Amino acid sequence: YTDVNAKIPALNILTFVALLVAVLFLFNAFRRQWIIPLIGLALMVLTSVIVGGVYPLIVQQFQVRPTELGRERPYIERNIEATRTAYKIDDAEIEEYAGSVSPPSVEIVEASAGTINNIRLLDPAVVSPTYNQLQQIRGYYSFNSRLDVDRYDLPGGQRGAVVAAREINLAGIPDGQRNWTNEVAVFTHGYGFVSAYDNTAESDGTPDFFASDIPPVGELDLEQPRIYFGEFSPPYSIVGAPEGTPPVELDYPDDASPSGQTNTTYQGSGGVDMGTLFGRLLFATKFQDTNILLSDLVNSESQIMWDRDPLTRVGKVAPWLTLDQDPYPVVVDGRIKWIVDGYTLSNDFPYSTRVSLAEATADSISGANFAAGLIARDRVNYMRNSVKAVVDAFEGTVSLYAWDEADPVLKTWRKAFPDVVEPRADMPDDIIEHVRYPQDLFKVQRTVTTRYHVTDASTFYNGTDVWIVPFDPTVTPAQVFQPPYYLTLQMPGEASPAFSLTTTFAPQRRQTLAAFMAVNSAPGEDYGTVRVLQLPSNTTIPGPQQVQNxxxxxxxxxSQLSLLRRGGSEIEFGNLLSLPFNDGLLYVEPVYLRAAAEGYPLLRKVLVGYGANVALDDTLTGALRQVLGSSPVAEPEPDPIPEEGLDPQPTPEPTVPPSTGDPVTDLTIAIDDAQRAYQDGQDALADGDFAAYGEAQDRLAEALARAAQAEAQITGGGAAAPPDSGGDEVVDEGVPDETVT
Structure with a gap:
């Protein structure tokens, strides 16, 4: 109110006064007296103080503050509408969500199979060391420390995948071989693409790869596996040679070759010709490297490659775009390509609230330094994912496609550079299949949504319904935001699952759950549809930090985690996933075990939480059975009901071995019994024998109680109370009763 009714009129008055003072100074050029300039200067200063400072202060203090909401209401409404439009959340579907924690029926579990069967257990932020250990092949290759999530149409249907490109890593060249020839002309490119199913793993905890190895094998048709343009390509490489010249470039390691490797000569057009004397002199000057001028490896057919990072190449073609900091590789038409999301931004959208991109996009994975690379001008108040860029990993060609053709900022740039961005209709279908909703845009949208999910001016003004993005409870210290996660899930009311980008919200100053937000990331009519499931304000659904606790x-x-840590092994918690289920939230977290000496993470356990019930098991199915009482898999036939008049045989109580009198020996025996009981339970669960499974769980609880008691005696703490072996009993139709552990 004060800006519109006091500051803007004051600026108009000051403009008039400034013009008047300018006229006085011009007039003084002819009169040549000091009095006229002094009068003009005094008038300017006095007007600035009174009109520009005092008057707005009086309006704010005596007109606005006594009835602030009434005065500010129309401007708050404009701000809400403009901000939601500027960040494209004005069409977000916000719906009430019950927040139930009631036990699900068999029908509910079966109806949720689209979500449960696609739960991602491989954490792309954790398993990079595992990919390096199993698929690096040689030390001069490496994978990004943060892998990517995608999906592929395979013979069994569409499957989620954790993918990575095997890139060259000059730091991994063996000691004594780091020289100009090797770094510039021999180790020129990466080789291959690795992909594993995201919702399963091998029995030993390693990823279940469906594309791997050198030469490439698996389900993907990869005809050109060479990566000359990647995120970690060398600063520059010299490639190419006349026909018939022995190849110099290392192509890939080959144990069948006498030299232990297969060499190649680049046959593409991704470099710049530099075989002439002038070309050699030019690039020797550019890179400050006399070897380019003197080396006999440079020949008449030589090409030089530089600016090889996908982000750099797209930035050179369209410097007016702001780029998402997470390009991801895909296999299309037998080649590896990089997809990069481009944004158009503005800081001048009327009435829209400004957001710091560095703050909004920082989380436990990207970090502040990662996010700071998003844009030099940090604060914006308008953002669109207007362009999808595709970079060929073999030749480096850059193709830009208009993704949001209605964006007025993009329309303006296309008028200035009419042939740079191709129409969306020209985008190949195979590329569209791998398009996903960009993370940086979604992070900004969720930051805005924390306040602007409210559309009522009074509620917005009072600040009684403000959300926060929860901290990631799986990292230490837990003072960084939880990242959004790509998941294939079935939202309430939807007939089938969809590839989506998801996040959660917590109420301000509370650790329960306020809302769940997902945006459809599968190309089609529903792409970009934002849905927010808002829970009641008095909900008891725990938030991520409560669930982790x-x-x-x-x-x-x-107790089971303590057993895993024996021998110095380290436990690493994967991403804590939140999934809408039965009008509530189901939480799933993979647990990785890393050996003490230079180990790599292996998927060993799965944690599941629903309401107050939690479970840890070797498999997702086992943990779901414990928490829910059922799971979306084929159920065994229930035990026959005893005939009338016949009492069923009672379940025998577990036999407790007598104490040996030595607490250390008792502890060893108890741990052995616990491990044996746990394994017996897993075997029984795999066989569908729920009676044996329940008996094994009883033995496990009893053994853990004895272990705790013996440990307390060893440490001098006396007898310890046995741990609670159970929880709420969940009974489901058609499924034997189980005790949640």
């Missing part, structure tokens, strides 16, 4: 404080889970 429930996991680690549960006696049975804590």
């Amino acid at each position: 429930n996991f680690e404080s549960d006696p049975t889970v804590s």
Whole structure:
């Protein structure tokens, strides 16, 4: 109110006064007196103080403050509408969500199979060391420390995948071989593409690869696996040679070759010709390297490659775009390509609230330094994912496609550079299949949504319904935002699952859950549709931090985790996933085990939480059975009901071995019994024998109680209370009763 009714009129008055003072100075050029300039200067200063400072202060203090909401209401409404439009959340579907924690029926579980069967267990932020250990092949190759999530149409249907490109890594060249020839002309490119199913793993915890190895094998048709343009390509390489010249470039390691490797000569057009004397002199000057001028490896057919990072190449073609900091590789038409999301931004959208991109996009994975690379001008108040860029990994060609053709900023740039961005209709279908909703845009949108999910001016003004993005509870210290996650899930009311980007919100100053937000990331009519499931304000659904605390404080889970840590092994928690289920939220977190000496993470356990119930098991199915009482898999036939008049045989109580009198020996025996009981339970669960599974769980709880008691005696703490072996009993139709552990 003050800006419109006091500051803007004051600026108009000051403009008039400034013009008047300018006229006085011109007039003084003819009169040549000091009095006229002094009068003009005094008038300017006095007007600035009174009109520009005092008057707006009086309006704010005596007109606005006594009835601030009434005065500011129309401007708050404009701000809400403009901000939601500027960040494209004005069409977000916000719906009430019950926040139930009631046990699900068999029908509910079966109806949720689209979500449960696609739960991603491989964490792309954790398993990079595992990919390096199993698929690096040689030390001069490497994978990004943060892998990417995608999906592929395979013979069994569309499957989620954790993917990575095997790039060259000059730091991995063996000691004594780091020289100009090797770094510039021999180790020129990466080789291959690795992909594993995201919702399963091998029995030993390693990823279940469906594209791997050198030469490439698996389900993907990769005809050109060479990566000359990637995120970690060398600063520059010299490639190419006349026909018949022995190849110099290392292509890939080959144990069948006498030299242990296969060499190649680049046959593409991704470099710049530099075989002439002038070309050699020019590039020797550019790179400050006399070897380019003197080396006999440079010949008449030589090409030089530089600016090889996909982000750099797209930035050179369209410097007016701001680029998402996470390009991801895809296999299309037998080649590896990089997809890069481009944004158009503005800081001048009327009435829209400004957001710091560095702050909004920083989380536990990207970090502040990663996000700071998003844009030099940090604060914006308008953002669109207007362009999808595609970079060929073999030849480096850059193709830009208009993704949001209605964006007025993009329309203006296309008028200035009419042939740079191709129409969306020209984008190949094979590329469209791998398009996904960009993370940086979604992070900004969720930051805005924390306040602008509210459309009522009074509620917005009072600040009574403000959300926050929860901290990631799986990292230490837990003072960084939880990242959004790509998941294939079935939202309430949807007939089938869809590839989506998801996040959660917590109420301000509370650790329960306020809302769940997902945007459809599957190309089609629903792409970009934002849905927000808003829970009641009095909800008891735990938020991510509460869930993690429930996991680690549960006696049975804590005891099993302690067993895993024996021998110096380290436990690494994967991403804590939140999934809409049965009008509530289901939480799933993979647990990785890393050996003490230079180990790499292996998927060993899965944590599941629903309401107050938690479970830790070797498999997702086993953990779901414990928490829900059922899972979306084929169920065994229930035990026959005893005939009338016949009492079923009672379940025998587990036999407790007598104490040996030595607490250390008792502890060893108890741990052995616990491990044996746990394994017996897993075997029974795999066989569908729920009676044996329940008996094994009883033995496990009893053994853990004895272990705790013996440990307390060893440490001098006396007898310890046995841990709670159970929880709420969940009974489901058609499924034998189970005790949640």
